[in-house]
Every structure is written in C-alpha cells, then in structure tokens.
Amino acid sequence: MNNKKISQVNYLISPLALLISAILSPFVVADDNSLEVIEVHGQTQNTHLALGSSESLLSESGVDFSAAGGVSNLPILNGMMGDRIKVLVDGADVTAACANHMNPPLSYISSNQISSYSVVAGISPVSAGGDNIAGVINVNSIAPKYSEGSDLAWHSGYLSARYRSIDDGRSVGVGARLASDTLSLNYQGSFTDADSYEDGNGDLVIDTLYRAQNHSLTAAMRDQKQQFVVKLTHQKIPYQGFANQYMDMVDNTSYGVVAQYKRELENSEFEGQLNWHSVKHEMGFFTPEKMGMMPMETDAEDVSYQLKWRLNLANKSTLLLGHEYFDYRIDDWWPGIEGSMMMGPNDYININNGKRQRLAVFAEYESQLYEKWWLNAGMRVENVHTQVDDVQAYNDGMSMGGMGGMSMGPNDAVAAMAFNALDKERDDTLVDASVLLSYQITHNDELQFGLARKNRAPSLYERYRLGCWQYGHTNDWRYGDGNGYMGNPELDAETAHTLSATYTKSAKDDSWRISTNAWYTDVSDYIDADVVRNLNTTxxxxxxxxxxxxxxxxxxxxxxKVDFQASIYESKQLGDFQLKANITNTRGTRDDTNQDLYQIKPLQTQLGLHQKIGRFENALTWEWVDNKKRVDHNRFENQTDSYHLVNLSTKASWNALTASLEVTNLLDEYYQLPLGGVSVAEYRRDNAQGFQQLAGQGRSVNIALSYAF
Structure with missing residues (x-):
C-alpha cells in the first residue's frame, strides 16, 4: 500500500478492520502489481484527453481488436479473443451477458476513468487471474488521492471534451474529487455520441452509430495501516449499432459495486474484494440503416470475491496465496411477437437460469534467487460448475420452408425436446501452472523465459446455446462473420501450453532500446466450430x-514481436526527437486439417517519429498491415488487401489546460479491416455484393480539450 503516514494515533476504521481480518485471515493473496513482469501505464492529473472506449490506450500495449460496436470492440491477444482473455475492471470479473458479446467487460469503463492498466499476453502469473489461455488485461479506475488537511475539502477535478469529424462524434468527460488526509470521494462520468462513420472513399459505413454514458462514484478511507474503498458504477447505452451482426443493441443498463479492503500486517499484506454487477440487455433494431423486428432480452448478474495475502519471506522472497469465488447467473430469452407465425406464440427461451460458478485457490512464489536471477512460479486450481434449466422453442412444431434464400433446417421444438432430456450439469477442473525466469546478463541486457499451462472452461453460450433454424443459428454472431452457431454440451475445457522468450537490450546511456519476444502455444481441446450445413439455398x-x-x-x-525506440536528435531549437517502431507476426492453425484459425491478424508494422519541444508534443506515425491471405474457410472469412495509414498529432499544455489536434488516416485511404468481419448491414440492404468485409474509417480530424482544476 502507498498510504501516507499521518499523525493521528487512533485508527479510523479499526473495528471494521478487526471484523474483516477475523473473518478473512485464513485466506491470503498477492498484490499483482508487485510482479516485475507486468508493465503498468498510469494516468496523472490533466491527462484525460482520451475519451470513449479504452481501445486507443490498450492498442499501444499490443492489444488488437475485433470490430463490434463503437464501445464494444473485442480485444485480441496472441491471435485469441473473447473469453480466452481474462479482462478485469477494477479487479472484478465481469462476464459478457450476450450471445454476441455486445457488452464485453471493457465496454463498462470509459478511457477517461482509467487511472492505470496492465496487459500480460500469453504467460501471465497465476495470481493475475484464471480461466483464460490468452492472457490478462486489467484496467483500474480506483486510485484514491488524499490531502494533507484533516477537513474534507475540494481536491481536484477535470472537464474534457472531444470531437471527431469522421462520425460527428462528441465526447465529454468530467471528474471531481473531495479529500482529507483520511477520506477521499471521487466522481467520474462520461458521455459519448456518434453517427455512422465514413470510409476512405467517402461512403457511409452504415449501422456504426452509438450512444453511451458511464458513471462512477468512489469513496475511500484510510489510516496508518489500512484502506477501505467502495465504488458504485452505472452504465446506460440506449443504442449501439453492430454493422457485422444481424441485430443491434437497443438497451444496456447496468449497476455495479466494488468493495476493496487492504491492510498492512506484520511482515505481510492482506487484501479482500467483493464485487457485484447486474445488467439488463436488449437486442433489436433502432435505425433505418438496418431495419427489422425481433426483440431479445438478457438479465445477468456477477457476484464474486477475492481474498489475497502476501507474505514477505527471507532473502527478498514473497509467497502469494489466494482464494477466489465467482458466481454468474443469466437468463436469455426472445419474447414472442403477437401474430407472428415464426416468432411466437411462446417466448423462445435460450438460456434458462444459467449458472457458471468458479471456485479457485492459488499459490505463487517470487524470489530474487541470485544477484542476476529472478523467479516467479505458481500453481492455480479451479473448479468450474455450469448448469442450465430446460429451454423452449417459439412453438411446439414449427417447420418452415425457406426465408430469404436461407434454409430453416430442423425443427426448433424437436431440438428443444432433445436438449431438455440431457443431463445439463457439467464440472471442469482446471489446473494452471506458470514459471517466469529472468536473467540480468548485464546492466543493459536482460533475458526472460516463461512456461505456462493454462485452462479455460467453455462459456454457457458455447456449451448450451440452442438453435436449429435460421434465427436459432444466426442469433449467435459474436464473430461478426454472418454465420450461425450452436452450443455443444459435450465440450471440454481448453488447455494451453505456452513457451515464451524475451530478450531486451538497451544502450548504456539509455538512448535506445530493443526488445524481441517469441512465443509458441499448443492448445488441446481448442473450441473451434465445424460445419453442420450450408444455409444458402440459392x-x-x-x-x-x-x-x-x-x-x-x-x-x-x-x-x-519486435519493439524498438531510440532518441535520435536533441537540441534547444528543435527539441527532442524519438523514433519508435515495432513489428508483429502471428500464425494459428488447426492441427487436424491445417486450417487457419479465424481472425488472425497478418503481419503489421508501425513506425513513429515523436518530437517534444517546450509545451508541445508532436507525432507522425505510419502503420502498415500486410494482405490477409490465411483465412478460415469454414466461416467464409474474406481475404483483405494490404494497407497503410498515416496519422499526425500535436498536443500542448498550459498549466491546467491541455489541447490536442490529430488527423487520423491522413491520406484518406480506403481499406478493409482484417479483423472486422463482414458488413451484415450492407448485405441486408442489398445482397447483390454478397458479404463484403467491413471497411475502416477514412480521414478524421479530431480535436480535444481538457481542463484540470
């Protein structure tokens, strides 16, 4: 804990501390931030120019994104996306409560609310989180700040605004903090509104409009040895277009509570956290850019706790022990439409009283073995229990012909009866283990090795998703490919074995630095998809x-992955110039057919020239992405051409005021997103061109202001 020492001898929350310590003392956990392998990027006062989704922040740390809605793009690490990545918001595990992942965890926090974040791809320590095979993303907004005085008074605040020309996007962020030497109250909010954007040809990319707002209120109190924090959150998304899915989001309303307690004990630290998150989600149609009528509703709730204890041992070693419990509940149904022959008279019950419960314990040892050697090793054991109740079709015997050239296939009622006859309880035991070893060759050379076994149990939608006819299939579109998906109750958990090596070298005067990382992952029981039938009857x-x-x-x-940065020129007249460059190449295939995996980004390169002179920071960046020829034929994944993007930006600060101007896609190049999926919205408007790849944004002039007070 980084609490300041105060002169008061009495403990502000001693009774509460004694109660919680007595209850939780048998359990212990580790502070993830103590791990040297995790790079944390922080925000300080008056750096709230980043508004909207967290994509712009996380992209700088090597995270790719699969296109979805304006605030709901799905992160990709090492060629894997969705549930394979553990995304924690303020340490809480929030589950996407939608068959199509329209409300992933990162959609519940705006970038102006983020105080720090960490990205651990591939080999993450067991204390960072389980039930994942691709890595862990942790974004944090809880960062209490205190004042020197004993009276609760104004501490700080900010007001930020941003405008984007490409989609007439308007964003506003606001923050206000009251503080004393023992208390801290902080409010942060954001509002974002955008129309559909245009591509490099000046054509409208329909159904990419959205509106969202996020609010949080955080209260913290501390004394010399402990801190207690409660954070309340609320999100409202009245609409969000999904161009690569058959339906849109017409409401997403959520509330959440996070309670954290930290205490310094003799030669150890304790941390406990309780989390609750509830969401009501609805899909449908809201814009003339994609018409239709078919409501779908989801109610879901996450409840969890994490208990951690970090013990300081001899010889600069620590032992991290932890216990975690996660309880996720969901109901997913599609209300029947009165008078409809296909969508009625019953409600279509897709996930009925769904439960996914995880119980985990872990132990992690960290030590400075010798002067040049550092070790982190741990083991994690989880039990994942999943269960659903009986489902229901729209009616008891609908067998339709064709619709829109698509085959309706088998009867939903028959599929529901067969599903209901199954034993629907499943248990998976996950055993994770990781070893991270670092060797400091010289003061300027470091070599890191990592070896990990990681597991992920199937999600409720992967295991229990019902569906036989057209809508039954295509109402699961999380991949944005226009295909439809059914669950499989017999799915096993994924098990990944990953080997990674990183070599880092820097100049003696720190004028340049290069880092090279190579990794290899072998996945047993990888959850992919096999073809049941072709839906096209034309x-x-x-x-x-x-x-x-x-x-x-x-x-x-x-x-x-290769990253390089160097200081190339310094002068009083022209300022300091820095060059940054990186290159990334990823491959992924099925072992049985040598089929390329879906949405693997092709070779990409970034090069940036950065200048800092006085109060100004300027940047000229170039990004090149190779053509995408390796595609998943089962999903009819499109190939895409190579493209390059040039971006120009400048930022200046005057004490409390910060302003920025940037031009993205300066050359207004037309390109298709290799991870964007297909434009279902365009297909539904005019299917003469088939399923075309979703196009990226054209030139945009973006202006932002932030005032701290």
Missing part, C-alpha cells in the same frame, strides 16, 4: 453462410 455462392457447431480440436499458435 445458386449464388456469394450468399453462402454456414450453420456451425462448437467443437473441440487441437490447435497451434505462435508469433514474434
């Missing part, structure tokens, strides 16, 4: 889409 192959069912296969993924 002779036009451009309209082909498949009905797919989740299945276990073995897969292999590997890649190389």
């Amino acid at each position: 002779d036009d192959a451009s309209l082909d889409r498949n009905a797919l069912q989740f299945t276990n296969v073995d897969a292999t993924l590997y890649g190389v």
Whole structure:
C-alpha cells in the first residue's frame, strides 16, 4: 500500500478492520502489481484527453481488436479473443451477458476513468487471474488521492471534451474529487455520441452509430495501516449499432459495486474484494440503416470475491496465496411477437437460469534467487460448475420452408425436446501452472523465459446455446462473420501450453532500446466450430453462410514481436526527437486439417517519429498491415488487401489546460479491416455484393480539450 503516514494515533476504521481480518485471515493473496513482469501505464492529473472506449490506450500495449460496436470492440491477444482473455475492471470479473458479446467487460469503463492498466499476453502469473489461455488485461479506475488537511475539502477535478469529424462524434468527460488526509470521494462520468462513420472513399459505413454514458462514484478511507474503498458504477447505452451482426443493441443498463479492503500486517499484506454487477440487455433494431423486428432480452448478474495475502519471506522472497469465488447467473430469452407465425406464440427461451460458478485457490512464489536471477512460479486450481434449466422453442412444431434464400433446417421444438432430456450439469477442473525466469546478463541486457499451462472452461453460450433454424443459428454472431452457431454440451475445457522468450537490450546511456519476444502455444481441446450445413439455398455462392457447431480440436499458435525506440536528435531549437517502431507476426492453425484459425491478424508494422519541444508534443506515425491471405474457410472469412495509414498529432499544455489536434488516416485511404468481419448491414440492404468485409474509417480530424482544476 502507498498510504501516507499521518499523525493521528487512533485508527479510523479499526473495528471494521478487526471484523474483516477475523473473518478473512485464513485466506491470503498477492498484490499483482508487485510482479516485475507486468508493465503498468498510469494516468496523472490533466491527462484525460482520451475519451470513449479504452481501445486507443490498450492498442499501444499490443492489444488488437475485433470490430463490434463503437464501445464494444473485442480485444485480441496472441491471435485469441473473447473469453480466452481474462479482462478485469477494477479487479472484478465481469462476464459478457450476450450471445454476441455486445457488452464485453471493457465496454463498462470509459478511457477517461482509467487511472492505470496492465496487459500480460500469453504467460501471465497465476495470481493475475484464471480461466483464460490468452492472457490478462486489467484496467483500474480506483486510485484514491488524499490531502494533507484533516477537513474534507475540494481536491481536484477535470472537464474534457472531444470531437471527431469522421462520425460527428462528441465526447465529454468530467471528474471531481473531495479529500482529507483520511477520506477521499471521487466522481467520474462520461458521455459519448456518434453517427455512422465514413470510409476512405467517402461512403457511409452504415449501422456504426452509438450512444453511451458511464458513471462512477468512489469513496475511500484510510489510516496508518489500512484502506477501505467502495465504488458504485452505472452504465446506460440506449443504442449501439453492430454493422457485422444481424441485430443491434437497443438497451444496456447496468449497476455495479466494488468493495476493496487492504491492510498492512506484520511482515505481510492482506487484501479482500467483493464485487457485484447486474445488467439488463436488449437486442433489436433502432435505425433505418438496418431495419427489422425481433426483440431479445438478457438479465445477468456477477457476484464474486477475492481474498489475497502476501507474505514477505527471507532473502527478498514473497509467497502469494489466494482464494477466489465467482458466481454468474443469466437468463436469455426472445419474447414472442403477437401474430407472428415464426416468432411466437411462446417466448423462445435460450438460456434458462444459467449458472457458471468458479471456485479457485492459488499459490505463487517470487524470489530474487541470485544477484542476476529472478523467479516467479505458481500453481492455480479451479473448479468450474455450469448448469442450465430446460429451454423452449417459439412453438411446439414449427417447420418452415425457406426465408430469404436461407434454409430453416430442423425443427426448433424437436431440438428443444432433445436438449431438455440431457443431463445439463457439467464440472471442469482446471489446473494452471506458470514459471517466469529472468536473467540480468548485464546492466543493459536482460533475458526472460516463461512456461505456462493454462485452462479455460467453455462459456454457457458455447456449451448450451440452442438453435436449429435460421434465427436459432444466426442469433449467435459474436464473430461478426454472418454465420450461425450452436452450443455443444459435450465440450471440454481448453488447455494451453505456452513457451515464451524475451530478450531486451538497451544502450548504456539509455538512448535506445530493443526488445524481441517469441512465443509458441499448443492448445488441446481448442473450441473451434465445424460445419453442420450450408444455409444458402440459392445458386449464388456469394450468399453462402454456414450453420456451425462448437467443437473441440487441437490447435497451434505462435508469433514474434519486435519493439524498438531510440532518441535520435536533441537540441534547444528543435527539441527532442524519438523514433519508435515495432513489428508483429502471428500464425494459428488447426492441427487436424491445417486450417487457419479465424481472425488472425497478418503481419503489421508501425513506425513513429515523436518530437517534444517546450509545451508541445508532436507525432507522425505510419502503420502498415500486410494482405490477409490465411483465412478460415469454414466461416467464409474474406481475404483483405494490404494497407497503410498515416496519422499526425500535436498536443500542448498550459498549466491546467491541455489541447490536442490529430488527423487520423491522413491520406484518406480506403481499406478493409482484417479483423472486422463482414458488413451484415450492407448485405441486408442489398445482397447483390454478397458479404463484403467491413471497411475502416477514412480521414478524421479530431480535436480535444481538457481542463484540470
């Protein structure tokens, strides 16, 4: 803990501390921030120019994103996305409560609210989080600040605004803090509104409009040895377009509570956290850019706790012990439409009283073995229990013909009866282990090795998702490919074995630095999808889409990343110039067919020239992405051409005021997003062109202001 020492001898919350310590003392956990392998990026006062989604922040740390809604893009690490990545918001595990992942964890926090974040791709320590095989992203907004005085008074605040020309996007962020030497109250809010954007040809990319607001209120109190924090959150998204899905979000309303307690004990530290998050989610249609009528509703709740104890041992060693429990509940149903032959008269019950419960313990040892050697090793054991109740079709015997050239396939009622006859309880035991070893060759050379076994149990939608006819299939569109997906109750948990090596070298005067990372992951029971049948009944192959069912296969993924930065010129007249560059290449295939995995980004390179002179910070960056030829044929994944983007930006600060101007895609180049999926919205408007890849944004002039007070 980084609490300041105060002169008072009495403890502000001693009775509470004694009660919690007595209850929780048998359990212990580690502070993830103590791990040297985690790079944390922080925000300080008056750096709230970043508004909207956290994508711009996390992209700088090597996170790719699969296109979805304006605030709901899905992160990708080492070629893997979605549930394979553990995303924690203020340490809380929030589950996407939608078959299509329209409300992923990162959609519940705006970038102006983020005080720090960490990205650990591939080999993450067991204390960072379980039930993942790709890595851990942790974004944090809880950062209490206190004053020197004993009276609660004004501490600080900010007001930020941003405008984007490409989609007429308007964003506003606000923060206000009251503090004393023992108390801290902090409010942060954001509002974002945007129309559909234009591509490099000046054409409208329809159904990419959205509106969202996020609010949080954090109260903290401390004394010499402990701190207690409670954070309340609320989000409201009245609408969000999803161009690569068949439906849109027409409401997402959530409330959350996070309670954290930290205490310094003799030669140890204790931390406990309670989390509650509830969401009501609805899909449908709201814009003339994509018309339709078919409501879908979801109610979900996450309740969890984490208990951690860090023990300081001899010889600069620590032992981190932890216990965690997660309880996720969800109901997913599609209300019947009165008078409809296909969507009625019953409600279509997709996930009925769904439960996913995780119980975990872990132990992690960290030590400075010798002068040049550092070790982190740990083991984690989890039990994951999943269960659902019986489901229901729209009616008891609908067997339709064709619709829109798509085959309706088997009867939903028959599929529901077969599903209800199954034993629907499943248990998975996950055993994770990781070893991270660092060797300081010289003061300017470091070598790191990592080896990990990680596991992920199937999600409720992967395991229990019902669906047979067109809507039954295509109402699970999380991949943005226009295909439909069915669950598989017999799915096994994924098990990944990853080997990673990183070499870092820097100049003696720190004028340059280069880091090279190579990694290899072998996944047993990787959850992919096999073709059940083709849904297209016409002779036009451009309209082909498949009905797919989740299945276990073995897969292999590997890649190389190189980062370089150097100070290239310094002068009083022209300022300081720095060059930054990186290159990333990732591959992934199924072992049984050598089929390329879905949404693997092709070779990409970034080069940036940065200047700092006086109060100004300027940057000229160039990004090049190779053509995408390795595609998943089961999903009819499109190939994409190579492209390059040039961006120009400048930022200046005058004490409390910070202003920025940037031009993204300066050359207004047209390009298709290799991870964007297909434009279902365009297909539904005019299917003559088939399923075209979603286009990226054209040139945009962005202006932002932030005033701290």
